Structure formats: structure tokens, C-alpha cells
Amino acid sequence: MGNQKGTFIQLRALTKRYGERVVLDRLSLDVTEGEIVALLGASGCGKTTTLRLIAGLETPDEGEILIADECVAANGRNLVPPNARGIGFVFQDLALWPHLTVAGNLDFVLASAGVSKGERAEGRDEILRLVHIAQFASKYPHQLSGGEQQRAALARALVARPRLLLLDEPMSSLDADLKMDLLRELGALQQSLGVTTIYITHDRAEAQVIARRVVTMRNGCIPQTVSDKELPARVVMCEQDND
């Protein structure tokens, strides 16, 4: 498989095992630059593991990961550490640092990216305005509502202008109305910033709202990709299941 023009993420035959259990089974996926792709699948099918491998938080047993044509993982090793991959990540439980305010959470990211103290405030305030929580900058995470925490986590993931945004079921604990509102806002934000995005969910409706391309996963592989929000009525059996 050669590099495609505009391809930003390339996952090539990724395999990941936990003991005897194969979580990812020769998974391959390409994501175009600036695209937002939803990974859809039931719990335990390997979605989170895929994201964690791309981020460098885990190491693939086999296969390769390329980001912007740079090989970041291959031959069972991570070649580029997580903090050098230019990734913004929104975890399922948000992982907002509880001892830092919202502003403090963002400042930490900017400082780690080498942004000078004088420039941090500008970058921080801009992203807080974009996600509509500028008034909560001095609050601690536990003082925010669920939706506000979501926005804070998103702001932290975007503040250093990452080249890739990964979201691991970030809306799973929100009520339906709030979820849809946030999803639309996220979609608009992604369009305006143009950041390549992979969004994980087990909810078809969420996938339909957020992404133009939906990739279904089952048993650690990808049986089907659907464009333009046309989701299959049922999940197609993966080829590997017949081996």
C-alpha cells in the first residue's frame, strides 16, 4: 500500500495482544488530513486501544503507525514518544488535573509546548472563548458541570494547536440533549481549525452527527467503512472471522 496524497494517519496491520487475548487483529486504516472519522463499535472491540496506540500510550505488537509520513511505531516499538507526536487527546473520563484550575490545565500544556509565559494567556483565552467557557478559567474541574468539564477537556486538547485530535467516547456520560449540542459545536470547531480528528463511540447517532466517514470495528478489525453517514442496518462479519 503506497502513501496516498493527503493521507495523514496510516495504520498498517496493527496487532495488539494482552496475554492470550488479541485485541487488535491486523487492523489497517487511513485517515486523510483534516478529516473527521468516527470509529464505531461495541465495548471491547478495540477502539480505545487503537487510539492509545496512535497516541503512543501503548506499543503495538506488530504493524506500523505513520503520522504525516513519519513512522512513529514499528517492529513492536514506539519510535516517537507521546509528547512528541503533536496529539490532543480527550479521554473518556476527561482526566482534567484536579489540582489545577481550567486555566492551569491549559497553561501546563502550553508551557510544555515551549510557549513563553507572555504568549500563554493569549492562546489560552482564545481557545476558552472558542469552546465558550472563558468565564470558568479560574474554576477547578470539580466546580464545573459535566458539559463544562467536557469543554474544558476539549480546550486543553486543542490549546497547543495539535495536528491530530483523538477523542475517546468523551460524551458517554452526558444526557442526550447536551450531547447533541456539544457534538455540533465540536464538528463546527473541527471544521474551523481543520485538525485531523478520530472520534470513538459506540453510539450510531453520535457517529452520524460528528463524522462524514464512519468506520465500524468488530473483534479488533474493521469489517466496513461507510461514507456520508449511511450506516449499515447490521454489522457485516469481518473477513478474519471466517479464518
Next chain:
Amino acid sequence: MGVAISLFILLCALPVIYMLGISFISTDGIFSLVNYRGLLTESRRRSLLLTSSMLGAGTAVLATLVGAPLGLLLARADLPVKRLLRLVLIIPLVMPPYILALAWIYIGGSAGLIAWITGHDLFSDWTYSLAGAIIVLGISFYPLSMLATEAAAQRVDRRLEEAAMLVAHPRRVLWRITLPLIAPATAAAALIIFVLAVSEFGVPGLLRVRIFTTEVFTAFSALYDFGAATALASPLLIVALLAGWAANAIIRDSGDRLLAPRRSSASGLPLPLGKWRVPALIFVLLIIAAFVALPLTILAAEAGRAERIVSAAGKSRQAITNSLVLSTVSATLIVLVAILLGYWQGRAGTRMRRIVDLVFILIFAVPSTVTGVGIIGLWNRAGAPGTVYSSPAIIVIACLARFIPIAALVLAANVRQVPASFEEAAEVAGAGWPRIFTRIVLPNISTGVGAAWVMSFIFAFGELGATALVAPPGESTLPLRIYTIIANAPSSTVASLALVQTGIILAPLTLFGIFIRGKRAQS
């Protein structure tokens, strides 16, 4: 439940309330702040306050400097035989501090190891000093800092560190994310160590350091000056109460503010040591050598032959028997009361739980000699109280007064681990509360009950400060016997008895550890 609460108030709270009340009464029997004014105006009391505070602060700093890194290593580093290392490292905590002070004297005293090696008394001034007391208490209490730091490091949500790793170097993650999340638990442990140090009686007594607890003991036991003892106890009580309140505030605040907004079951990231693995292991082994092996070895060397130990134990058979019986009875009664209190606290609403937490911590923070004087004031009266006061039962009462709160705290934590739905299911099935408690709750906290009993036994067996004040004439416990014969008996006898006491204390702990391991292996 009412009985348990009444017993708690009578045995634990009343002596403290009594002491607080008396501290505001002058010798004329009227309300007065003279005891507190004296704290500021009398140079002797200012000196005692300064010395006590320095002892507490110095001990807290030393214990934290040693214990916190150990806790972090045990929680996260890839060290070999961690379980064994942890077990050995907590030995100083279960040994009564005055036994460590004895070992310290045998090393640095005028007839100690250093004097024997060098042929000169180079070290005894330093041995019998505030610095010496700080070192001994630091050795005694560093396991508290270690255990608190280890527990906190294990509870840190891994996602918090992973989120930081995406943008920062692991060293920066450790300094800016991991350590700040652990810090409140370490700080709370340091405050508790401060309280335990200023409340300590045996070590300053042996090392001739004059602090409030030793002066309270002298004022009362030597001079029988109840007023003076109360006056000396009052600032100590306030210091202990303030520190206990601060520790509780930190623990409570970190629980509210510093936990991850959403819960994650993934514990913190491992700390790969790489080239630092060997130095870290050397550090741990040096601590074990200096703080565990050396004191025990020096006591054994001082005791000499096994026959001496047996002989010394035989001559103190009554004291040993008294200690075993009184500690067993105390531990059993402590747990019986604490189970009910702990259940009540564990199932209480948040606001009530916080208040009760604070009360328990405050009472535990009260120095042993202060509790002792309070017990004397309440029980040394005509009639039934006087009958109890002149019997060995008063020693049991002193142990109950001191250790019911800490046992209740431990058991409350165990009760909270049992889902309320377990009891609700039994209630829906028609069971009454006594049946629910005995058939549902107790089996699910049985390990915690065992741990509370062992902990209470160890504390009761080693208790000295209150016992020294309240023990009836002719009644002695092993700690009291050791403390009183130090000046007159051969060092081999004293060391032998210290080893006997250490052995008796380690025995239930070891048995309990084996029992727990067996239980885990079965499940």
C-alpha cells in the same frame, strides 16, 4: 448503637472535655485564663512549648524525608520483593518508640557501642538531646509517611498522568502532576506524626528531653500536683487538637478537591528506574539496615545469651502476664465498641461523617499523659469509680480512652467498602438490623475487624504514658516495668525485656499477615 456512643462519650470524650474545662478554672475555682496566659508569660512554659514544637516539627520533617520517597518507590518502582521490603520497613512503627530509644542509648550512650569502639564517650551528649529524640521518633514514625504516600500514589488516576505524558517529559509529569496529587496525603501524615511526637512520653523521658508530656508526668506522679499537671497539659491539648483538625481538613479537602472529576479504576503509572534501580535498592536496604536491623541487633547484643532473655522474662513474668491479659481484654473491648461506632460513622451522611471524623481524630491526637490526668480526675473518687480506679481495670479504661477512636476510623473505612445495597437486599428480604449486621455486614468486614484487633492489641501492649499515671500501686505492665527499671537494672535485663516486648508485638502481626496471605491465596 446508643450503648456504643455512650461508652465513647464516657470513656474517650469525657477525659478530654474534663481537661479542657479544668484548664479554664483557676485555683480559686473561678473561670480564668491564667493557664493560657502563663504559656506566654512564663519563660519555663514558653521553653517547653518551643521544645515540644521543635520535637514535633523535627520528627515530622525527618519521618517525611525518609518515608515519602520509600512510599513512592513501593507504589510505583520496579523493586524486587516489594512485599517483603514493605513488611520489614514497617517494623519500627509497631515497636514502641521507647524501645528504639533504648537501642539508641545502647549505641550512643556513655557505655554504648560507639564509646566501646572508640574508647571515649564521644556521643552521649548528642544521644541524650532533643536531636537524639527527633532521630529516634523519626525512625519510629517514618513508616506512617511511607504508608500514606504509597496509598496516595496508588490511588492517583493513571489517566491524569497519561494526559500529561502526551505533552510533557515524564520527569515533568512526575513533578507537576503526580507529586502534587500525592502531596496532601503526605502532608496529612506529617501533621499526624507531629501530633504523635509532641504526645510522646517514653522517648523524651528516656532521653532527658523536657517537653510538656514529661512535665505533666512529673507534676502529677512525683508531686501529685493536679493543678500544675492540668496547667501543663492544657497548651499541649490545644496544640494536639489544632494539628489534628488541620490534618483532618487536609484529608477532607483532598478528597473533595483533588480527586479526578470522574472515577477511573486504573491506578498510577509505573516509575521505571532504569539506571537508578540499584541506587534506589541500596537506599531502601540502608534504611532497613540502619533503622530496623541495627536497633534489633544492638538490643540482642546487649541482651547477650538467650538464657538471659529467658531469665529476665521469668523475673518479669507478672508484668508480662498483666500486659498480655490487659492488652487482649482492651483490644477485644475496643473492637466491640469500635465496630458499632465505625458502622454508624460509615453509614452516616457526609456532613455527620465529617464531624465524627474530626472528633475521632481530635481525641486520638490527645497526648497520653493528658488522657491519663483526665482519667484520674474523673475516676479517682469515692464509690464505684474509686473501686474501678484502684483496680487493673483502670488500665483497660485508659487503653479504651486512647484507642477506640482510631479503631473506629479504621472500621468505618471498611464499612464504607461494603455496598449499602447488600444491606438493603437483606432488609427487603425481611431481616431485622441485628441479623443484617451480624450476617451481612460483619462477614464482609471480617478482615478489617481482624486488622483493628491486631492494631489495638499492639497499641495497648505498648501504651506507656497514660498507664504510668493510672496504674494502681503494685500493678505493672511490661512497658511500665521496662521504663521503671532502666535506671537501676543491668542493661542486659532491660534489653532482654525490650526484645521480649518486641517479639510479643510482632507475633500477632506476623500471624495476621500469614492469615491474610492464606485468605488471598484461597480466593
